[in-house]
Amino acid sequence: MVQWTPNTDTDLPSCPSSPPSPDALNKLLFPTNRELREKLFDLLKEPLFRRRTDISVRQHRELTTARIKRLHQEGVFRNTIALQKPEGSRRYDNVIAVLTLLDHSLEVKLGVSFGLFGATVHKLGSKQQRDFWIPRLENFEAFGCFALTELGHGSNVRGIETRATYLPETRQFEIHTPNETAQKYWIGGAADSATHSVVFAKLTIRGIDYGIHVFIVRLRRPDGTIEPGIRIADCGEKAGLNGVDNGRIWFTHVRIPREDMLSGLSQVAPDGTYSSSIPSANARFGVMLAALTGGRVGIASNAIGTAMLGLTIAIRYSFQRRAFAPSEGSLEVPLLFYTSQQRQLMIPLATSFVYGFCARDLSDDWYRAIESGSVSKRTHVVSAGYKALFTWFMQDALQAAREACGGQGYKSDNVIAPLKADRDVMLTFEGANTVMMLQVGKTLLAEFGSATRNSGRYDENSILSALNAIPRKSGSTKQLDSAFFRSTFLRLEKEQVVALGNQYSKALKKRGGSEFHAWNDCLEQAEKAARAHMCRVIHETFECHVKKAYEIDEHSADALGLCGQLWGANSIQQNADFLRLRCISINDATVIAGGVGDLCEKMTAIAKHLVEGIGIPQHLLAPIAVNYVKHNSRARL
Amino acid sequence: MVQWTPNTDTDLPSCPSSPPSPDALNKLLFPTNRELREKLFDLLKEPLFRRRTDISVRQHRELTTARIKRLHQEGVFRNTIALQKPEGSRRYDNVIAVLTLLDHSLEVKLGVSFGLFGATVHKLGSKQQRDFWIPRLENFEAFGCFALTELGHGSNVRGIETRATYLPETRQFEIHTPNETAQKYWIGGAADSATHSVVFAKLTIRGIDYGIHVFIVRLRRPDGTIEPGIRIADCGEKAGLNGVDNGRIWFTHVRIPREDMLSGLSQVAPDGTYSSSIPSANARFGVMLAALTGGRVGIASNAIGTAMLGLTIAIRYSFQRRAFAPSEGSLEVPLLFYTSQQRQLMIPLATSFVYGFCARDLSDDWYRAIESGSVSKRTHVVSAGYKALFTWFMQDALQAAREACGGQGYKSDNVIAPLKADRDVMLTFEGANTVMMLQVGKTLLAEFGSATRNSGRYDENSILSALNAIPRKSGSTKQLDSAFFRSTFLRLEKEQVVALGNQYSKALKKRGGSEFHAWNDCLEQAEKAARAHMCRVIHETFECHVKKAYEIDEHSADALGLCGQLWGANSIQQNADFLRLRCISINDATVIAGGVGDLCEKMTAIAKHLVEGIGIPQHLLAPIAVNYVKHNSRARL
Incomplete structure (x- = not known):
């Protein structure tokens, strides 16, 4: 492939005299582990990491395994395993951010063993269990999977039916699949490769139900044969992600030693006495799913990396490819001349920068949570919201x-x-996007409820505390300045949250007090409130990054400011509720449309x-991103 | 697979006492060739027509060819070839409407030979050429492809560079590819299978350029070897549609007899004298692309069939699959209980019915155009608009x-x-959707221009003549009746068209009279005008069908009326311009949102x-549409 020289056509908007420096932008986007990133980019030049299409499911799985081995050989995962230390997590996330540009399967297969199995053992295991498993995972002596979801139970994880019964006489747990809907489903790594699994099951001791607990079960022996009592089937071909061997698991009275329940938080004594440091079953359940929150943080981040990859390719092609000429006989103009093409690509490009910084901010929150051992409400809400919004955005981009x-x-x-096709799975795995948004909405409803009981004021720690003091309409619509966006977004958020609260109260009366049915009447409004909240949070978060950028590189900061304006203006333009709820005037809407x-x-200028600031190296792009004519030349046949 | 019994859960909205009859609905949706449809549905039960995934590109191509042979063996294509007679076209379209439910590749591979090659020969060929080719195509003695697009020239078909030079001395044309961007690209059937191609090339006789003409070129000899001077390469794997062997073609001074230029409209005499029944090169070019219009009609229709297939599967699954229970220990509710799930599926279901009838209406227009030999401006505009809107809708659905x-x-x-993944290609082939919408917009701008010169009144034959008499706000927002929608849609259309006209005038001044640059300044507004126009046309067209339905079956007509209301209300809700341009009040918007x-x-009721009215037989659905638990049972391993 030859070097890409983007068009300097006079038909394109002219570049400002002080454009942002790609290098400075890249440092702002990826401030840490830069050497590691470079090293990995280089490693991915090896033939083993050439992009492959038209390979069978079987071949894709083998390729993924071979690539993981090669990465391991290079020591990429040494001391990086998730959740050990913030530095390790940051390092791991940087590794994944590079690998995701090559193949989603690679990222997910590693993520299941390191991020899900590993994080669960780390969070829920005893010190002994952690010390045993973490090094084994990192050295690929064990490959873990995460058996939570069942055929009949996805979003409603509390509804899982797999049973773990303690047998005091033998000091064992018996893991059992009681019926078809309880078969473990979509378990990444189960079909072919995983040696062990964390298994989520309902613990019963002497007939008493203690709720869901987590057990480590060996699936395969070192020679690859499956353990007796375990039946595994393949989930089969998917629309993408075929390098991951998703499987289904049935347990038939499988016995495991008492020591294999993860016992950092809850223990079963040999005689069957149950104890836990978290007495509330609800709270315990929340902690058990902690690994999922970490997963969402990663998904949000990699969704933006993926969007940036697609946009880089399309924008580079749009500089080269020409169509239609201003007059007969004259040269055709590049696609980016067209305002339709500009709009189609520049709005998502701007958005990808805005979301990219927000995703990094969430990752930093997450590292702090790892350090402190506790995840704030804000981080929970933001991780759910970003996971949904950023993956939806990715697919649109x-x-x-x-x-x-x-x-x-x-x-x-x-x-x-x-x-x-490959990434589409991200919209429903580790929490279906719609469910994620409704979780955000439910939290907002609860916060609104507390405030109502508190004469309308939100607590200082509430994620809605900013609504206590909404500035009157400030800033300038024409300037599309930050103050304008902040007041406008806050007003929409307030309107939507209040509407949700009011709608819910009415529904509750109408439904005779059934919270379940009342909530169902409010789902659309709940999603609207969630979107409005996230929109304000994104604006707030990104503005901080723009301010910080001004301390580092003015031209880059200007460019980021432009991204923020375009994202903000487009967000308002796309949502009729800003007008309907009188957060902007018709006059404002007209100014914004223009x-x-x-x-x-x-942005086009x-x-x-x-695109150079995003900095994806050429070997991870596509032929059309370089020189679509040369790539298609007859000489290359 | 076991029979599907949809849930009759009391948690779901209760069915009205007089629901529509699926049979009556089905007859309204598919009024013609019903026996043929049944016969084909039966034929598709054969193992050869079982859905296949995880097959290689090569296997998919072979499978497609084998299936076509089998269909031919059954006489499916006898006397059906496109464009021969309206009955034939209607029959062919019904065949394709069934086949599209199985595999897009089958539809496209047939469409290229019958619809594109066949229609081009029919429209542009002499009687002798037609009589020679049509039976051969129908009997698969020849398999045609359609070499229009070039590597560097897609949307701008006028820009193609392939040359056809007449050589009076040998009475031959020389077809030649002058450079890399002129290689024919994406030519369906070219890579492996087509015997002949219609080739679009710039005709030159004795140094004079006569513009684009069409030639028949043999690509392969009966033994499969490629003709000398022709080089063919494979376009390679695509994200879908891999049963179609798209290829690239280079011609190196390939000579063909004078008789192989399609000579129904234009002729080259042996001595090189050129004559044409259509003197204007522009008008000639329009006629040459007639086959593309027919293609768009078919795409619009099949896009809706495809959307209905996906929605049928998802809705049937949503009746079966349960999640979350109103209280601990009680049965979980089906997914369709949730208002979020209802909204996600019912809006596209309603839309698919609205668009489905509109697509049929367009097909009927097209059959009339075949009969009369002339395509009206309305049909051109509507086919472009539907092609874009319906394929975009399909992907969203x-x-x-x-x-x-x-x-x-x-x-x-x-x-x-x-x-x-398979259908995504429909958004850019046979006219990229964005370009299609801008074509509609350009026509509207021209009509607005004529009306301006005519003291603001549109001509009776103008596609905008309805704007001459927009009713004052009429009907009732609360009732969401037809009069309300009509006046609201007309008002938006008027606002958007006028805004386009005004914006263009200003842009023309600003750009020193350059129409090319002025138009580029108006693309967003042009798309808005196009969408508003199509929205009104769709409403108008569908209302006629609802009225007709009342003469046949009242309950079905009621159901269609409901579809129309939901589509209409959602269209208003999604578009902030109704508020911004004061076509509705804030109060209206609130009523509609509720x-x-x-x-x-x-709709859920x-x-x-x-779904039963759509009537896709079970063997063309998916396991989750029938019984997702039984399909996944251990007993089936």
Whole structure:
């Protein structure tokens, strides 16, 4: 592939005299582990890491395993395993952020063993259990999977039916699948490769139900044969992610030693006496799912990396590819000349920068949570909200990128379309997006309820405390400045949260006090409130990053400011509720509608610098991102 | 697979006392060729037509060819070839509407030879050429492809560079690819299988350029070897549609006899004298692309069939699958209990019915155009608009269906996710959707221009003539009646078209009279105008069908009326411009926001009947559409 020289056509918006420096931007986007990233990018030049399409499910699985071995050989995972220390997590996340650009399967297969199995053992295991398992996982002596979901129970994890019965006479637990809907389903690594699994099951001791607990069960012996009493089936081909061997597991009265219940928080004594440092079953259950929160943090972040990959390819192609000429006989203009193409690609490009910084902020929160051992309400809410919003955004961005490239966007070797199929799973795994948004909405409803009991004021620690003092309309619509966005977003948030609270009270009366039915009447409003809340949080978070950027590099900060404006203006434009709930005037809406086009033009003028700032090396891009004519030349046949 | 018995749970909205009859609905949806449809559905029970995933590109191509042979053996294509007669077209379209439910590749591979090659020969060929080719195509003695697009020229088909030079001395044309961007690209059937191609090339006679003309070129000899001077390469793997062997073609001074230019409209005499019944090169070019319009009509229609398939699967699953219980220990409720699930699936279900009838209406227009030999402006505009809107809708509906099924929606054997990847190509082939919408917008701008010159009145034949007499706000927002929608949609259309006209005038001044640059300044507004126009047309068209339905079956007509209301209310709710341009009041918007939920609940109450009315037989559905627990049972391993 030859070097890419983006078009310097006079038909394109002219570059400002002081464009952002790609290098400075890249440092802002990826401030840590830069050497490690470079080393990995280099490693991915090896033939083993060449992008492959048109391989069978079997071949894809083998390739994924071979790639993991190679990475391990290079010591990539040494002292990095998730949750050991914040530095380790940060290092691991940087590794994954690079690998995700190559293959989602690689990322997920590692994530299941390190992030889910590993994090669960770390969080819920005793010191002895941790010390035993963590090094074994990191050295690939054990490969773990995470058996939570069942055929009939996905979003409602509390509904799982797998049983763990303690047998005091033999000091064993008996793990059992009581019926078909209780079969463990979608268990990544189970079909072919995992040696062990953490298994979530309902613990019963002498007929008393203690709720869900976690057990380590060996699935395969060192020679690969499956343990007696365990039946495993393959989940089969998926629309993507076929390098991960998802499986289904049935347990038939499988006995495991008492020592294999994760016993950091709860213990069963040899005689069957149960004890726990967390007495409330509800609270215990929350802690048990902690690994999922970490998973969501990672997903949010990698969704943005993926979107940036697709957008980089499409934007680089749009600089090269020409269509239609201003007059007969003259040169055709590049696709990015067209305001439709600018809009299609610049809005998601701006959004990817805004969300990218927010995702990093969430990761930093998460590292702090690991350090302190406790996850704040804000982090829970934000991780659920970002997971949903960022993966939805990712798919929209990839779709825009794919359509912006026309037929070339549909070719497998041009990456975008298969990428989209591969990542689509992210919208429903580790918490279906709709459910995630409703979790955010439910928290907002609870906070609104507390405030109502507190004469309308939110507690200082409430995630809604900013609603206590909403500035009157401030800032300037024409300038699209930060103050304008802040007051507008806060007003929408307030309107939506209040509407949710009021709607719920009415529904509760109408439904004779059934919270279950009343909540069901409010789901749309709950999602609206959640979106409005997240929109304000994103704006707030990103603005902090823009301010910090001004201390480092002014031109980059200007560019980020532009991204924020375009994201903000587009968010308002796309949502009729800003007008309906009178958060903006019709006049504002008209100004904003006009402003979006101007901002897209300004973005186009620095698109080359932004894309170079993202800094994905050429060997991880696609032929159309380099020189689509040369790649298709007859000489290459 | 066992029979599907949809849930009759009391947790679901209760069915009205007079629900629509699935049979009556089905007859309204598919009024013609019903026996043929049944016969085909039966034929697709054969093992050869079992859905396949995880097959290689090579296997998928072979499978597609084998299936076509089998269909041919059954005489499915006898006297059906496109464009011969309206009855033939209608018959062919019904065949394709069934086949599209199985595999897009089958539909496209047939469509290229019959619809594109065949229609081009029919439209542009002499009687002799038609009589020669049509039976050969129908009997699969020849398999045609359609070499229009080039590597560097997709949307701008006028920009193609392939040359056809007439050589009077030998009475031959020389077809030649002058450079890399002129290689024919994406030519369906070219890589492996087609025997002949229609080739679009710039005709030159004695140094004079006569513009684009169409030639028949043999690609392969009966033994499969490629003709000398022709080089063919494979386009390679795509994100879907891999049963179609898309190829690239280079011609190196390939000579073909004079008789192989399609000569129905234009002729080159032996001495090189050029004549044409259509003197204007522009008009000639329009006629040459007629086959593409027919293609768009078919795509619009099949997009809706595809959406209905995905929605059927997701809705049937949502009746069975349960999650969360109202109280501890009680039975979990089906997914369709949740208002979020209702909204996610009922809005696209309603829309699919609205668009489905509109697509049929367009097909009927097209058959009339075939009969009369001329395509009206309305049909051109509507085919472009429907092609874009319906394929975009299809992808959104499939995405909603996929997410509504959670992880199961991502499994290949559950159809939805691979369907989505397979059909994504429809958004950019035969006219990229964005370009299609801008074509509609450009026509509206021209009509607005004529009206401006005509003191603001649109001509009786203008597609905008309805704007001459917009009723004052009429109907009732609360009732969401047809009069309300009509006046609201007309008002938006008027505002958007006028805004387009005004914006363009200003842009033209600003750009020193350059139409090319002025138009580029208006693309967003042009798309808005196009969408508003199509929205009104869709409403108008569908209302006619609802009225007709009342003459046939009242309960079905009621159900269709409900679909129309939900589609209409959702269209208003999703578009902030209704408020911004004062087509509705804030009060209206609030009423509509509340109304959508109620309509979704009403739709859910009859969802079973609507889905059965669509009538896709079980063997073309997916395991989760039947009984997801039994399908996953251990007994089936």
